[in-house]
């Protein structure tokens with residue numbers, strides 16, 4: 001994360017985002033986005049109804065890798081998410097897999113809308129990727145959720161945004177809201193992130209993991225922030 005972003009995040013006041021209570025729907029493009037962005041917050045939500053929807057199984061994270069093929073990843077990544085959520089204190093999480101094509105969500109708008117609609121309708125709070133995060137899959141899921149939320153409160157979570165330069169004069173910068181956390185919630189998040197073995201560990205000695213060291217460091221240490 002750039003120093004400029006650190007300054008922006010450090011300057012945020014303590015006004016939390018509006019949480020209507022009730023059922024929270026947590027939507028991700030890939031099974032790990034939600035924990036990377038909001039693991040600490042999730043660990044504090046075990047008393048409420050939580051629904052998880054993953055648009056893809058994240059099978060395209062290792063293109064060309066002879067071991068972590070798409071078939072292998074389809075078998076592993078959804079289980080990594082369940083284990084991570086368990087480490088956050090969410091036993092038997094309800095995770096709906098839409099099984100859309102990883103890397104192809106930008107051209108799956110109508111499928112995304114129709115598959116997500118019944119889930120959004122069940123929710124009071126929808127937590128979805130930020131629609132201008134800069135990853136085509138994240139952006140597509142975020143745009144679909146934004147279009148579907150009518151009465152629901154929508155929180156949009158950035159992931160890759162923190163890797164870019166701080167944009168100038170964007171209206172949404174004033175909508176950044178920091179979520180409360182605790183030392184214990186942070187500890188649980190760090191433990192949960194380690195469950196994403198295919199993503200946080202190098203596929204081969206010396207290789208950079210899919211979740212880069214800078215992204216992982218941000219996930220472990222920076223405040224959790226949503227646009228809301």
Ligand SMILES: [Zn+2]
Nearest residue numbers: 029030033138
């Ligand atoms: Zn992702």
